[in-house]
Amino acid sequence: MSMSVLRPYGLDSAAGDGERSASPFAPAGLAAAEAPVAAPAQVLNSPFAEAAVAAGEAGRGAETAGALLAELDDEEFAETLDVLVDEAAARHLRxxxxxxxxxxAPALASIDTGQWLExxxxxxxRVLRGLEAHFGERPAGSLQDGEIEAVAGLPAMDGFTHPLDAQQLFLGGLLDKAKKLAKGVGKLAKKGFSALGNLALGPLFATLRKLVRPxxxxxxxxxxxxxxESLRPLAGQLAAKLNGETGLAEEFDEAITEAVTLRKDTLEEHPALDGYEAVGNDLDEARARLNRELSAxxxxxxxxxxxxxxxxxxMAALPLVRTAVKVVGRDRIVNKIAELIARLIQGMVGPEAAKLLSRHIASTGLGLLGLETSEPESLGAEAMVAATEDTVREVLKLPPESLENDLVLEAAVQDAFAESVARHMPAAVLRSELVEREFDGEHGVWVLMPRATRPCFRYKKYSHAIPVRVSRPIARAVVLSSGETLERRLLDDGTETWPVEGEVELYELLPGGTLGHVAAFESDDGAVSEFEVLTESAAGTLMGRPHWGHNGHRVGSRRPGSRFFRFHHRGRPLHHRHFFALGxxxxxxxxxxxxxxxxGERDSHELVAQxxxxxxxxxxSTVRKLLGEPAVAALGRRLEHLMSKHGIAAPAGAAQALAGTLAGGMLRSLAQQLPAAAxxxxxxxxxxxxxxxxxxxFAFTDRAAVAAGTPAGDPALTVRAGQHRD
Structure with missing residues (x-):
């Protein structure tokens, strides 16, 4: 084989003796929105403007809607929908x-998944129609505890245990929503919300029933x-909702509220509902096509x-970058970036290059993952396509001014491509300064997954299962998204001696990917609860690689590039549990x-002994440890989200300050009531x-006190057996 044919190029030999962008590949890389009718004369004219009356009605309507939305608020139902989405996504990909x-295959798989949801x-x-017929014209305020469950006849579900329970969890969550709706309407009617005074249980359940299928x-x-396609360029709230990061539960509650207060009983559909095109499927086809083209x-x-x-x-899968691209010009950006990347990979394409790259990746990546592939020759070009895709996403984060500057754009492409190639290619084909010897002296690679559904890829997996030795201080320093620490998780799992020997597996989502996809092919029982957000802190503390993680915990579950990890201990993965529930x-x-x-069970037994x-x-002291800094920080994040959701305007940092105030009040309340409640x-x-x-x-004097973070004294304490989130 002639290395002159397979040599990696700079930007272009036509650039002459001027400055070139450096290729990331080693020189010998392949080797290795009517006027009013006049009133009759005998009718007295009101001195008040009609607008004032209308404003008053609008204000009462808004107040009623806001109050009902607050009654419908159900954090657990939102999580139930997450479980359902993840399971549907997994079924589709399988x-x-x-x-x-x-x-x-994608269209046929969509039909299969649609039938499961049907x-x-x-x-x-059937369940809601039964409730509608049974309760009929009974007033909403007459519902008694346990009635809905008795009529529905569904078994109780205790927690989010397994994807196979997704349908049952949804039905249970729907019954809880029916209870919240009935009790909320009854409660508000008693408080003087006249718009809700004549509503009966049967019609309420009928309204709910009409909204389930949408x-x-x-x-x-x-x-x-x-x-x-018509909505892909949109950014902001709509884009976030369509991408599943937020909104399904909130949209459902808003639709119920509109149906009850405005008698509008349809869940708004997205425009152009027919003729959807799956973003992930578009990329699947485009990746496969470019793979073939680069190989040849x-x-x-x-x-x-x-x-x-x-x-x-x-670019079509990145609606949030469209503003910058529109300012600069789509064709110019496409042509310029394509030209730059093309020059960087020129010498690394073709049949011979594809075969050699594939061999290196197969041994470094799939071999360590314990996988086999019937098309090993596709791995090389596949990695090149993945590196190109990541480069485009990274470069398009630049502001319009930078995208317009050729030198800045060229430098950004060069640097982003080098970093991306280093993530996807084995050490043998990289310049030495790009090779980061990760663990056990090896350089790992990110592999497109799952292999069984190629070319439909939804996530990447890091080739190495990373061995870690976790001391108790390290475990205490690893804060998980729930606010728990890895120490608490390990203690609940039965750990008694330290340090703990374990393994960490890493995953990254692709466009259209969800944790449901990851769990379907990586977890023995398809449990999403095995996976945790890989934060900068967790990545740095566990593996000494903070740049591998995300800054903070609030990472969208469907955002391309979101990373997650799974911690194995004693040959099995740890599962996360719910820590705080607020209402x-x-x-x-x-x-x-x-x-x-x-x-948890372990701490409960410890409390009994004490x-x-x-x-x-x-x-x-035991409870105080549960309310440490990580838990208070997580509580602050939850409060910030909840206050924003309910329209409580608070200054920056107020939610976090309130979290500290609440934690202190909780401990004082426990201490004051403990002798009597022991x-x-x-x-x-x-x-x-x-x-x-x-x-x-906790009670507050008014909404302003909530925003100010000043509860009216310490809280009342209730003790219940079992795990409750109501």
Whole structure:
């Protein structure tokens, strides 16, 4: 083989002796929105403007809607929808892999997944129709505890346990939503919200029933990554909702509220609902096409035209960068970036290059993953396509002014491409300064997954399962998204001796990807709860690589580039659990905030032993450890989201300050009430139900006090056996 043919180029030999962008490849890389009718004369004219009356009605309507939305607020239902979306996404991708025709597989898989959700729609309709017929014209305020469950006849579901329970979890969540709707309407009617005074239970459940099927249609669209072409350029709130990062539960509550207060009983559909095109499917086809083209390209000719066809598809999946691209000019950006990348990869394309790259990646990547592939020769060009795709995403983060500057753009492309190539290519084909010896002296690579459904890729996996030795201080320093620490998670798992030997596996989402896709192919039981957000802190503390993680915990579950990790201990993965559950009641003259603190089985047994020995100080100390800085920080983030959701305007930092105030109040309340509540706590801890829940109820003088973070004294404490989130 002639290395002169396969040599990596700079920007272009036509650049002459001027400055060139450096190729990341080693020289010998391949080797290795009517006028009013006059009133009759006998009718007295009001001195008040009609606008004033209308404004008053509008104000009451808005007040009613806001109060009902607050009653419908259900954090657990939002998580139920997340579970349903993840399971639907997993079923869709698994089905893709069962069809022999790659071009027809996505559509056929969508039909399969739609049928699964249709089963759920029919069962939901049956249950709600039964409630409608049974309760009829009974007033909304007459509903008694347990009635809905007795009529529905559904088994109780305790927690989010397994994707196979997704349908049952949704039905349980739907019954909870029906209860919230009935009790909320009854409660508000008693408080003088006249618009709700004559509503009966049967019509309420009928209204809810009409909204379920449209909701499940949105679940399907979210799960399979559908996005109307006409909406792809939109940014902001709409783009976030369509991408499934936020909104399904909120949209459903808003639709219920509109149906009840305005008698509007349809969940708004997205424009152009027919003719959706799946973003992920577009990229699948484009990646496969470019893979073939690069594998067959002439290494003496820059593959500019091929890249010019590929880049617009990548850009279509990035609606949030469209503003910058529109300012600069789409064609100019596409052509310029394609030209630059084409020159950088020119010498690394073609049949011979594709085969050699594939061999290196197969041994470095798939071999370590314990996978086999029937098309090893596609891995090289596949990695090149992935590197190109990541480069485009990174470069398009630049502001318009930078994109307009050729030198800045060229430097950005060069640097982003080098970093991306280093993530996807083995050490043998890289310049030495780009090779980062990660673990055990090896340089790992990111591989497109799942292999069984190629060319439909939805995530990447790092080739190495990273061995880690975790001391107790390190475990205490690793803060998980729930606010727990890895130390607490390991203790709950039964850890008694330190340090702990474990392994970390890394994953990264592609456009259209969800954790449901990852769990479907990586978890033995398809459990999303095995995966945690890879923050900068976790990546740095566990593996010494903070740049591998994200800054902060609030990472969109469907955002391309989002990274997650799974921690294996004793040969099995750890599962996350819910830590805090919050709920506002803003309809009373004095707003109320409930904070549920679930205590795990291990800590519950420890509390029992301490109470039996009358070690009340140790009881407070145990709970105090649960309310440490990580938990308070997580509580602050949850409060910020909840306050924003309910329209409570608070200054920057107020939510975090309130979290600290709440934590202090919780400890004082426990300490003050503990002597009298010790027997109740001990009984709850010994109950067969798993763990204990401490519910702290804070009162505020008004909404302004909530924004100011000043509760009216310490909270009331309620102790219950089991894990509760209401």
């Amino acid at each position: 089905s893709v892999g069962t069809w022999s025709s790659a071009s027809e 089963e759920l729609a029919r069962e939901s309709d 909701l499940l249609k949105k679940v399907l669209d979210t799960a399979i990554g559908k996005l109307p 390209a002439d290494p003496e000719v820059p593959p500019t035209e091929q890249l010019q066809q590929f880049l617009p598809v990548v 506002f009641d803003l309809t009373a003259p004095q707003p109320v905030l409930r904070v549920n603190l679930p205590i 109470l039996q020995r009358r070690q009340l100080v140790q009881v407070v 027997a109740t706590l001990a009984q709850a801890a010994q109950d067969p139900a798993s763990g204990v829940t401490l519910t702290f109820t």
